[in-house]
Amino acid sequence: PAGDSYGVLPRPCHALVLLNPQSGSGRALDDFQAVVQPMLAEADIATTVFVTERPHHAHEKVRDEDLSQWDTLVVMSGDGLLFEVVNGLMERPDWKEAMKKPLCILPGGSGNALAASINYYAGYDHVAKKKLLTNCTFILCKGLYTQMDLVSLSTASGKRFFSFLGFGWGFISDVDIDSEKYRWLGSARFTLGTLQCLAKLRVYQGRLSYLPMATEQGSSPAPRDPHAPVTNGHIPQPAGTEAPGSLPPDSLLVPLGQPVPAHWTVVPEEEFVLVYAIYQSHLGTNLLMAPAARLHDGCIHLFYMKAGISRVTLLKLFLAMSRGTHLDLNCPHLCYVPVRAFRLEPRVAAGIMTVDGEALACEPVQG
Numbered sequence: 001p002a003g004d005s006y007g008v009l010p011r012p013c014h015a016l017v018l019l020n021p022q023s024g025s026g027r028a029l030d031d032f033q034a035v036v037q038p039m040l041a042e043a044d045i046a047t048t049v050f051v052t053e054r055p056h057h058a059h060e061k062v063r064d065e066d067l068s069q070w071d072t073l074v075v076m077s078g079d080g081l082l083f084e085v086v087n088g089l090m091e092r093p094d095w096k097e098a099m100k101k102p103l104c105i106l107p108g109g110s111g112n113a114l115a116a117s118i119n120y121y122a123g124y125d126h127v128a129k130k131k132l133l134t135n136c137t138f139i140l141c142k143g144l145y146t147q148m149d150l151v152s153l154s155t156a157s158g159k160r161f162f163s164f165l166g167f168g169w170g171f172i173s174d175v176d177i178d179s180e181k182y183r184w185l186g187s188a189r190f191t192l193g194t195l196q197c198l199a200k201l202r203v204y205q206g207r208l209s210y211l212p213m214a215t216e217q218g219s220s221p222a223p224r225d226p227h228a229p230v231t232n233g234h235i236p237q238p239a240g241t242e243a244p245g246s247l248p249p250d251s252l253l254v255p256l257g258q259p260v261p262a263h264w265t266v267v268p269e270e271e272f273v274l275v276y277a278i279y280q281s282h283l284g285t286n287l288l289m290a291p292a293a294r295l296h297d298g299c300i301h302l303f304y305m306k307a308g309i310s311r312v313t314l315l316k317l318f319l320a321m322s323r324g325t326h327l328d329l330n331c332p333h334l335c336y337v338p339v340r341a342f343r344l345e346p347r348v349a350a351g352i353m354t355v356d357g358e359a360l361a362c363e364p365v366q367g
């Protein structure tokens with residue numbers, strides 16, 4: 001697309017492959033050796049394979065390691081391992097430089113939402129399993145890379161995450177986490193999980209607020225109280241005086257303890273079946289949730305479903321989502337709005353929150 005700049009990997013190229021042998025149905029290592037390695041050898045890409053042995057192993061590796069010997073970091077797993085890698089890189093004192101290292105995702109999990117999104121952006125047909133892996137490996141072999149948006153999420157308890165895929169609460173997150181026990185089914189685990197969560201459909205109470213995309217396009221941002229602190233409880237320094245290595249400030253957000261700014265929109269309903277803020281097109285290999293999303297569009301695609309929807313309608317929406325036609329159903333309970341920032345304040349700590357498919361404790365969060 002116009003305006004996107006592309007880089008190209010050097011040849012020969014050295015890749016560090018971070019691989020979780022437990023991800024998905026446990027075939028990642030076999031698939032890497034059978035499908036990926038022969039293609040990479042042909043493309044003059046040498047690999048160092050790092051097999052993770054426990055949670056946070058990849059996080060520590062990329063946080064502490066000298067990465068200069070590799071031209072790209074390749075994650076062969078589900079989306080959870082890339083979440084570890086991104087957050088490990090952001091914990092480095094030299095994160096600004098480290099984040100310029102091209103990242104590649106090869107689908108090895110049961111979710112594979114980012115891999116499906118990149119396959120979609122590249123203009124390839126919708127595919128899954130081995131075909132999706134082949135397509136993503138081919139993209140790596142071609143060696144073109146470009147920028148991807150990250151969203152800064154902060155929670156009431158003071159945690160901060162950098163997320164590349166989405167934040168969820170309610171139905172979708174319940175499906176994601178409840179279906180973990182069916183990992184061996186591969187992507188079918190989500191179908192089974194959806195049917196189980198439909199059977200015990202729950203409603204979640206909370207307040208959702210957001211800064212619509214349109215408010216700042218072409219108009220100057222609403223003036224902020226110059227004395228109000230912006231980032232997570234830290235008083236912001238004047239521009240240019242940040243300590244080297246300090247993380248980017250959350251310039252659109254006020255601290256979670258304060259009311260949202262007046263130019264934000266507060267959703268009048270407070271009972272939801274689900275809230276999902278997604279920044280890429282796909283929520284899973286077979287779920288095209290935000291067909292308008294692009295890798296680097298500066299936009300959070302916010303979906304929420306109000307209480308009162310019937311199980312039949314909810315199932316119809318999920319079936320339509322496999323083709324990305326769910327918004328064409330004009331369901332009055334499903335709302336979609338492109339935003340620059342959002343805040344969710346659950347009334348009580350009920351329901352699972354997820355960031356990039358990983359479970360979070362339920363508490364107020366904004367991004």
